[in-house]
Amino acid sequence: xxxxxxxxxxxxxxxxxxxxxxxxxxxxxxxxxxxxxxxxxxxxxxxxxxxxxxxxxxxxxxxxxxxxxxxxxxxxxxxxxxxxxxxxxxxxxxxxxxxxxxxxxxxxxxxxxxxxxxxxxxxxxxxxxxxxxxxxxxxxxxxxxxxxxxxxxxxxxxxxxxxxxxxxxxxxxxxxxxxxxxxxxxxxxxxxxxxxxxxxxxxxxxxxxxxxxxxxxxxxxxxxxxxxxxxxxxxxxxxxxxxxxxxxx
Amino acid sequence: xxxxxxxxxxxxxxxxxxxxxxxxxxxxxxxxxxxxxxxxxxxxxxxxxxxxxxxxxxxxxxxxxxxxxxxxxxxxxxxxxxxxxxxxxxxxxxxxxxx
Numbered sequence: 001x002x003x004x005x006x007x008x009x010x011x012x013x014x015x016x017x018x019x020x021x022x023x024x025x026x027x028x029x030x031x032x033x034x035x036x037x038x039x040x041x042x043x044x045x046x047x048x049x050x051x052x053x054x055x056x057x058x059x060x061x062x063x064x065x066x067x068x069x070x071x072x073x074x075x076x077x078x079x080x081x082x083x084x085x086x087x088x089x090x091x092x093x094x095x096x097x098x099x100x101x102x103x104x105x106x107x108x109x110x111x112x113x114x115x116x117x118x119x120x121x122x123x124x125x126x127x128x129x130x131x132x133x134x135x136x137x138x139x140x141x142x143x144x145x146x147x148x149x150x151x152x153x154x155x156x157x158x159x160x161x162x163x164x165x166x167x168x169x170x171x172x173x174x175x176x177x178x179x180x181x182x183x184x185x186x187x188x189x190x191x192x193x194x195x196x197x198x199x200x201x202x203x204x205x206x207x208x209x210x211x212x213x214x215x216x217x218x219x220x221x222x223x224x225x226x227x228x229x230x231x232x233x234x235x236x237x238x239x240x241x242x243x244x245x246x247x248x249x
Numbered sequence: 250x251x252x253x254x255x256x257x258x259x260x261x262x263x264x265x266x267x268x269x270x271x272x273x274x275x276x277x278x279x280x281x282x283x284x285x286x287x288x289x290x291x292x293x294x295x296x297x298x299x300x301x302x303x304x305x306x307x308x309x310x311x312x313x314x315x316x317x318x319x320x321x322x323x324x325x326x327x328x329x330x331x332x333x334x335x336x337x338x339x340x341x342x343x344x345x346x347x348x
Binding site for chain 2: 137
């Protein structure tokens with residue numbers, strides 16, 4: 001697969017899956033303000049996915065629309081990192097997942113927006129502002145909960161311990177990513193990881209949370225390898241167009 | 250968290266939005282938040298989703314001093330009869346638009 005198409009699909013899938021996950025909070029959030037906040041962020045992400053998919057479909061030249069790419073691919077054809085498909089869990093786990101991904105996407109999009117590929121740059125420029133806000137919003141909550149009560153601190157630390165192993169995949173570059181680095185589309189993994197650790201280090205310090213490294217580094221999302229959670233998510237998301245192909249309303 | 254707990258634990262803030270440069274902030278509504286910073290983010294999420302603003306103020310509702318309904322007569326009725334305070338006795342030239 002062409003490296004630009006693969007990159008568009010990967011970032012499209014990251015956004016699609018995380019957006020679908022966040023949408024689950026609508027009507028279930030702790031407060032009505034958070035309900036709207038999560039809905040906004042979910043829609044930011046699905047908007048990003050739409051743009052990445054339109055680009056991938058256009059470059060692929062097989063007539064596949066953004067909807068086709070979202071609704072008619074199985075889990076083994078989704079190329080998102082496994083971090084974003086991890087379950088919502090409790091509120092602490094959702095904001096922890098959001099801060100880990102948003103910090104990463106903020107940095108990558110900032111680079112991509114100034115990069116050599118104009119199509120990706122245009123999408124990234126829009127997405128970067130959205131992810132910067134997601135990072136701020138989720139970061140505030142991680143600090144508030146981590147530095148809050150005994151229970152909120154314990155839940156936040158548990159969420160970080162649970163999600164941390166999946167964060168390594170963000171920086172597990174393969175041949176496609178290396179090609180994009182050479183073409184000045186993606187920043188190299190070392191650079192992102194350094195910046196990412198700086199952004200998060202400040203949040204975790206203020207939150208009083210610690211990183212417990214256990215050495216486990218699951219991965220493979222870039223090649224379509226996923227945890228079991230993604231199949232359930234896609235099944236629910238895709239049931240209507242799969243059951244009634246081509247239906248409109 | 251139940252609604253009661255939210256109201257009990259999180260103070261109320263009033264939200265003001267400036268829709269564009271050069272006009273005043275206008276009261277848009279109110280919301281609950283644990284502190285001013287959260288109130289600002291909540292206001293952004295709840296009140297500026299449709300590109301309503303370029304600036305936000307949040308003010309603790311407790312800081313607002315309001316006129317009371319009983320004082321309505323003394324406060325507002327005296328101005329009812331002073332029509333000369335409205336600038337309606339001038340002829341506005343046709344090509345003046347922003348008045």
